[in-house]
Amino acid sequence: MNGHFVSGNLRLARYLVRPAGRPGPLPGLIVCHGFPIGPLDARQSAGTFPELVDRAANDLGWVGMTFNFRGCGQSEGDFSLQGWVNDLRAAIDHLIEETSPSGIWLVGTNTGGSLATCVAADDPRVRGIALLGPRADFDDWAAQPRRFLEHAREIGAIRTPGFPRNFDEWGRELRRFRPTDAARRFAPRP
Structure with missing residues (x-):
């Protein structure tokens, strides 16, 4: 990662690259990682995505960014x-x-692809999405939110003791976002 940006009050790591020698407004690409899968995998999320972003910049002439x-x-x-x-x-x-x-x-890959769909559906600045193995929904997580919370802690995606402050609201979020519904709203954009 080569920089950061702020989301709410959190500092998020990002990798941003511009193609050399290309003036003017260029297409912008954001690559979104999925939910970590293995023990302490959260620390390695998107580890190879800067290479993909570099290829988009060098081969296609796009501005590219990935982030954690x-x-x-x-x-x-x-x-x-x-x-x-x-x-x-x-x-x-x-x-x-x-x-x-x-x-x-x-x-976006996996959860990152699903959430890219949800965000893109409501943001006209997004012109297109490409998804790799996106989740259709988060119902399996929502069906057993305490078990999923423990899993998130085990893989390192939740590090703060006592998080979340409001477990019920955290659990409701797992049903709030519906990627398949968002895909219908996103159409006819590619």
């Missing part, structure tokens, strides 16, 4: 679904402020 959602990598905070949505919205704002792109395209 809260609770992952070098970013502050603890995982919550609403928090990750807020983080992606802040990432879009940051890319626009830093680079004035001609448009924004989102690429």
Whole structure:
């Protein structure tokens, strides 16, 4: 990662690259990682994504950015679904402020792809999305929120003792975002 931006009161790590020698507004790409899967995997989230962003810049001439959602990598905070949505919205704002792109395209894997769909559906600045293995919903997490909370702690996505302050609200967030509904709202954009 080569910098940071702020989401709410949290500092999030990001990697931002501009293609050399390309003037003017360029298309902007944000690559979103998925939810970590293994023990302490949250610390390694998006570890190889800077290489992908570099390729988009060098081969396609796009401005590219990837970042660590809260609770992952070098970013502050603890995982919550609403928090990750807020983080992606802040990432879009940051890319626009830093680079004035001609448009924004989102690429996301797993949970990152699902939330890219949810955010893009309500943000006309997003011109297109590409998804790799997105979740259709978060119902399996919502069905057993305490078990999922423990899993999030085990993998390091939740690090703060006593988080979340309001478990019921944290659990409700798992049902709030519906990627399949968002995909219908996003259409006909690609």
